[in-house]
Amino acid sequence: MENKNLIQKCIDTVRILAADAVQKANSGHPGTPMALAPLGHILWSGVMNYNPENPDWANRDRFVLSCGHACMLQYSYLYLTGYRITLDDIKKFRQLHSITAGHPEYRLTPGIEVTTGPLGQGFANGVGMAIAQQYMAERYNRPDFNIFDYKIYAICSDGDLMEGVSAEAASLAGHLGLGNMIYFYDSNHITIEGATDLAFDEEVSKRFQAYGWHVQEVQDINDLEALSAAIRNAQEETGRPSLIKVHSQIGYGSPNKRDSAAAHGSPLGIDEVRLVKKNFGFDQEKDFNVPPDVLDFYHKAGRDSSENEKQWNKLYENYKKTYPDLAEEYEAVISGQLPKDWQDKLPVFETGKPIATRKASGQTLNAIAEDLPQLIGGSADLSPSTNTMLDGYPSFAVKQRDGRNFHYGIREHAMGAVLNGMALSNYLIPYGATFLIFSDYMRPPLRLAAMMKIRPIMVFTHDSIGLGEDGTTHQPVEQLIGLRTVPNMTVIRPADANETAQAWRVAIQHTDGPVALALTRQEIPVIDQNKYTTAKDLEKGAYILSDSEGTPDVILIASGSEVHLILKAQEELEKDHINARVVSMPSWNLFDKQSNEYKERVLPRSIRKRLAVEAGSPVGWMKYTTDDGEVIGIDRFGESAPAEEIMKEYGFTVENVIKTAKALILKK
Structure with a gap:
């Protein structure tokens, strides 16, 4: 009693x-x-x-x-x-x-x-x-x-x-x-x-x-x-x-x-x-x-x-003696240690044939998967479109608990929250994939992941109106700026296949919050790594991809699929004796963390004529273009049309970049 x-x-x-x-x-x-x-x-x-x-x-x-x-x-x-x-x-x-x-x-x-x-x-x-x-x-x-x-x-x-x-x-x-x-x-x-x-x-x-x-x-x-x-x-x-x-x-x-x-x-x-x-x-x-x-x-x-932990510690000590290789692998993973040469597996893409960054992402994932057993994930019923299937590995299922491919079904909200739970193991690096527009279905778990500073990786493909015929309902406009404003969230929108491979390197190494990769559906050119600055500089968030011989008259800034537009525009402006610097800015979040000295080197205060180009909301870009700059962006919803037609309709052409840059230079 x-x-x-x-x-x-x-x-x-x-x-x-x-x-x-x-x-x-x-x-x-x-x-x-x-x-x-x-x-x-x-x-x-x-x-x-x-x-x-x-x-x-x-x-x-x-x-x-x-x-x-x-x-x-x-x-x-x-x-x-x-x-x-x-x-x-x-x-x-x-x-x-x-x-x-x-x-x-x-x-x-x-x-x-x-x-x-x-x-x-x-x-x-x-x-x-x-x-x-x-x-x-x-x-x-x-x-x-x-x-x-x-x-x-x-x-x-x-x-x-x-x-x-x-x-x-x-x-x-x-x-x-x-x-x-x-x-x-x-x-x-x-x-x-x-x-x-x-x-x-x-x-x-x-x-x-x-x-x-x-x-x-x-x-x-x-x-x-x-x-x-x-x-x-x-x-x-x-x-x-x-x-x-x-x-x-x-x-x-x-x-x-x-x-x-x-x-x-x-x-x-x-x-x-x-x-x-x-x-x-x-x-x-x-x-x-x-x-x-x-x-x-x-x-x-x-x-x-x-006392349960004391008993477990004794069990684990015997386990280490019996299965030293497994114990070594486990301890390396939980300590945050990555295999010594894993980065050597990152693919290098050659110029010539354009490739969608979603496809480059899939190739990168498969190249590094063998060395990273903690990297597991899948999609919300979209792996053929998001290219997130790990080839040669089974799917996680009732009778296949070591499966590394996940099928979340059409459950984006749950996928985000489940990824958070997986990340909280402090062992797994989980990733989940869907179209960028459907990140809206995932905002609560994305925000909580950022709040907890845990490390799920989100693969958001079909990242702009460039996805084409699926039209207004599937074409993201305000999603990039929405994600970029979340504290502790790192958004990366790579310019080509090689930046995509480097984006995965940064995402795997990142331990201070979730990472979102924004990738194209449409094929885009591969930037020549021998002619321009190496894509490894992606880790800095923004870098001078191509500079002019003289002091720049204008700085052209872009992310993702629009970078090749400003590179081409630079060549054409040079013919008119206009010096343009091209800055690839795949990640505002990473760039903002750089030293003031580095930021000044990329975007010097003395050069006020700046043009940003991105197929998304222009909100926020003025932080980098200043009051003397301009933004080619989108402030309305998209339309259903082939990608090339809609990009032209919305002003994402080399011609419009040149026209806007020249007007900006003449502007007092």
């Missing part, structure tokens, strides 16, 4: 911590943490394998709080089990420079696996985490050496399951039979506006059964025995992802706000918090009350769980 009473005291302590923290911040979501405290207790006190002293232990179970607004649940258990979070951090919930932000943030708080908050994202991230575990297990596990056997535990809400991305991801997870996923669906029937039946009355359990999931239901989240039994069943189910639907009462313990929208997204109020404490037998006047026996209980749980 005493132990049972202590367990209840532990659970109620978490409920009160959540109520106190939200009340002190005068902001937040107290109701769900109060409701889910029993589930948190089960997970952190005996189910999950983790080590508070080493939150990054390779074989730890991953916990994802998809309903990130309930983060006081997670913060409380991280603090109580011994992670580097203090009670003072809990008291600073949602305050400036606190490590306990209003939603969980990766890298900010020890023990947080992924940034969540936008509903549905965490749900899909967990699918990527599960894929990573399965791939690594297939590659490295050997008989008697289950080096990677961790599971993904996640909590999702009614709101998560209303979001379309969770449906996309759930369908994919079921299709792939990811039996290392155990998700808890908190069914509390409340959202901000009121009861969920205002907009949501589907039978979630049947939906997930149709997806191919193993589904269970626990009628009362306070029934710890039923919860534990359901988790054991889920752990034994290895062929399907598991969903455990748990019924809870939001704001549990609050006499006046339980089971109401009032407990969802606002503080309970000082008087109500006191009533909660009274309900649970705690001192009503004492805030942030963590009884010593509760802290001792959870600290012991954390220490007990950390």
Whole structure:
């Protein structure tokens, strides 16, 4: 009885911590943490394998709080089990420079696996985490050496399951039979506006059964025995992802706000918090009350769980002796070390036959794949068009966990979030591909990848009106500038096949955020590497591709398929005794990181006549052309027509570049 009473005291302590923290911040979501405290207790006190002293232990179970607004649940258990979070951090919930932000943030708080908050994202991230575990297990596990056997535990809400991305991801997870996923669906029937039946009355359990999931239901989240039994069943189910639907009462313990929208997204109020404490037998006047026996209980749980890493370390030491080559490969990959000569495999393209940069990208991928086992990916049902299939490698599937080609289906949103989960393994370098226009379907995971500074690579082909006949709906205009403005996002739009190969080199080496490659559908000339500056300078973001013999009268700047236009225009202007410098600018983001000295060398302040050319929105280019410059861009939507015709119609011709440059030079 005493132990049972202590367990209840532990659970109620978490409920009160959540109520106190939200009340002190005068902001937040107290109701769900109060409701889910029993589930948190089960997970952190005996189910999950983790080590508070080493939150990054390779074989730890991953916990994802998809309903990130309930983060006081997670913060409380991280603090109580011994992670580097203090009670003072809990008291600073949602305050400036606190490590306990209003939603969980990766890298900010020890023990947080992924940034969540936008509903549905965490749900899909967990699918990527599960894929990573399965791939690594297939590659490295050997008989008697289950080096990677961790599971993904996640909590999702009614709101998560209303979001379309969770449906996309759930369908994919079921299709792939990811039996290392155990998700808890908190069914509390409340959202901000009121009861969920205002907009949501589907039978979630049947939906997930149709997806191919193993589904269970626990009628009362306070029934710890039923919860534990359901988790054991889920752990034994290895062929399907598991969903455990748990019924809870939001704001549990609050006499006046339980089971109401009032407990969802606002503080309970000082008087109500006191009533909660009274309900649970705690001192009503004492805030942030963590009884010593509760802290001792959870600290012991954390220490007990950390023993799992000690056992794993012993196993791994024996593994290294038995399989030294595999261990060496794994350790090199997780340390960020790339094979010594991998860059030598990058193809060099000769002039003569034009080639679309999407095709050059595919050739580059296949050239380097053998040396980079951590490089895996696929497309949203577009690999023949995006050229992202790795030849000679199988597809990742139920019976092929070492497959390196992925088929995400027509699920761009989920693909982005799943890639994030894969990247969070700190092992894989995942890539995903679709047309640039469909990056709009992926903006939430792209933004979160940039926020977390993780390294998925996005291959966006069909990068302009130059894709031609597919027309207005498929021709991107504003997408490039939209992606370029995302902090920590690196966008690269290579000018030809050789810049494309170098773009892949930069993307593979880049470790500080996602990289997006914008590639052409149409064939474009290969720039002569012997005549002009080498494409290796792409890493600087912009470089002088071809200079004039005398001081330039004008600087011509372009990215991607428009670079060959300004190169040709330079030749024609020279015939009229006009000196033009040609600058290839494949990446604003990389160029902006260069030294002031380098930027001045490429774009000297003394030369104010500058013309930028890009088949996309002109917004942002004036940063590089200055007030005395001009931009040939697009400020309207495209049309359906062959690529050459539409490019001419929109002014992307050598003749128009020459005409505009001459007018610019004459302009006072």
